[in-house]
Amino acid sequence: MAIVSTENALHYVWGSSCDGWHLAKTSGLSVIQERVPSGAGEMRHLHENAEQFFYVLSGIATLEVAGHVHKIKPLHGIHIQAKTPHQLSNQGESELTFLVISTPPSHGDRVEIFA
Template identity: 45%
Template sequence: MAALWSPVERGPARHYAWGGGNDGWHLVQRAGLSVIAEHVPPGGRERRHRHALARQFFYILSGRACIELAGKDVALAAGQGLEVPPGLPHQFMNPYDEDVHFLVVSQPTTRGDRTDD
């Protein structure tokens, strides 16, 4: 229970790199809930994919991004978010000239629940 009252922050133990230059930090990593802080530099993107079970919410902290969701591009700026229901193909990308920092909240976790398109 003591961990419930301990602040969580980004740090080396929580860090992972993905997609050649993108960064993620696991802030909450449980079977029923995942919260990840991520950074994508200009030109960065993830592979188009879908999740069978996980519902995700992307929230932009700083910068801008675009999420392709089932064939439609949705532009997001700081202070905006987008919910991605299970089963819909999507791709996060940063086509802009500035870094983007954002949160990805997934319920349940996406571990083992991803299919690349």
């Protein structure tokens, strides 16, 4: 057991300018801290098996979930059930930092939605 942070966690880049750090990665649980600069975001998608909880640390997340747009401010979160289309973006002026907790882990479980 070790203390983990963005300084020692496995890092990856997604999109053109976003960062993710695996804070916990097991067969049953994924905890990732992500950084999204202003104007960036992800493709609309769903997860076949994983449910997720997004928790904003700083900035404001815009999260479209099944056609409903939510603005999530710091220290607030939202739970997304499996098979639910969603898309996260940073439409604010400041950097967005958040945690996404998935069970089971969502990598390899993603289906992009082209509409």
